[in-house]
Amino acid sequence: MKSTRSTTSTGSATSTGSTGGAVRGARERARSEITAAIKDEARRQLAAEGAAKLSLRAVARELGMVSSALYRYFPSRDELLTALIVDAYDAVGAAAERALAEAGTPARTAPVARWTAVCTAVRAWALAHPHEYALIYGSPVPGYVAPKATVEPASRVGLALITVARDAHRGPGVALPPLAAELRQEAERIARDVAPDLPPELVVALVAAWSQVFGLISFEVFGQFNRVVEDRDAFFTHSVSRLARESGLVLAPPR
Amino acid sequence: MKSTRSTTSTGSATSTGSTGGAVRGARERARSEITAAIKDEARRQLAAEGAAKLSLRAVARELGMVSSALYRYFPSRDELLTALIVDAYDAVGAAAERALAEAGTPARTAPVARWTAVCTAVRAWALAHPHEYALIYGSPVPGYVAPKATVEPASRVGLALITVARDAHRGPGVALPPLAAELRQEAERIARDVAPDLPPELVVALVAAWSQVFGLISFEVFGQFNRVVEDRDAFFTHSVSRLARESGLVLAPPR
DNA sequence: GTCTATACCCCGATAGAC
């Protein structure tokens, strides 16, 4: 239950002196360790009770602190929630970027394989951290409004997918299906915002594929595939690579 | 605020007599009216506070009742939640079925139009009832386990989509992309469970498309399209019909 | 079937001593 171990002991051992210059490093280290411990415990509670019921008091109780002490680290419950959200977006974004880097360069690896690698990494992270996944891609937390600070971390997965598509379309252009006339203008606007260097047809297909991949993941994580799909690894890999090929995001690999 | 109007007055006016046979109808009517009022108020709170914080006390307070009185109608908070979930699945399922019926017979209407009609109806319901949508397709409510009674209502949308695909594949067979070898067995198992009369390739494509359509809807309802997609009607219609065609669920309409 | 009362929990946030 207690997980304060090193954190509090370090803190009290090093911070008793007067405000000397050399102590500052240690003090800041203690502070960041406690901050990390708070977030860890909060994540544990996220799993048990859900974001809506995340409570500073319960976190403090479990850490052997008193609730008011937490306010020195997070000025409110919502700020703690924001920190968890940013961490989650960063974690899944980092997983996606790592998978892309490890998948190999466009010259060496077929685009569809790179696409699948990124999607698979996102799915693996989601399955390993279902409650953090729910926090960022599930139902919004009632009464909570995400501050601007979450926008940039939230875009990392999308940017990785854009990179795959951009690389895939460098060589001979893939024949992209034409846009419906009603979508022409909107497509150009979206493209301007998210990837001005790519053709609007591709960007629209990409945004759609992005949300569809998360549909596959969410249905699995949230239990809609219970009693329906059992071999989920095979199903996901198959679906996600077909999605990329059929929507023209990548070329079919040479056979 | 108060919405008890007819319900409580009806109840007290008719239920004062002894247990006569003729009174029973009225009493049951009063009971079902109060039950409906409770669910209505609970739905209102769902929107304000979210499922995790749904509380019998707050519902009772708003209805001018005392909390213990609610236990005559719902034995626990979770039973009330179950009722709301079943209602929500039934509502979205009915919307899908209605759209399918109104879209016209397979002979008259192109399969892709019927598919789009069902998906559009689901999306419209979701946008009109975002909190009920979140209840059934969003993050699971922590600590709540759905009872068996929710399974059948939950399947109605899927069955409507299966119907579209079945009708679409009655005539000349669409050339379905082949299954990955690793998926062969699983595909046959799924097909046996959900639509034994359809080829496994089709069923796999259908299950994937099903989850992908909900990915599109969830991203819109849950706010992931904020600052990305603006003309969402056009984007959805375009994406969902392309999805159906490209995955081979339906034949492209004759041009 | 509704009421009061009650047992026993929870929360966010702040004040002020140390």
Place this chain on the structure above:
DNA sequence: GTCTATCGGGGTATAGAC
């Protein structure tokens, strides 16, 4: 930066009178 104490709420659920 941590503590106690406190304000002012909130909740589930049950017992027992009417």
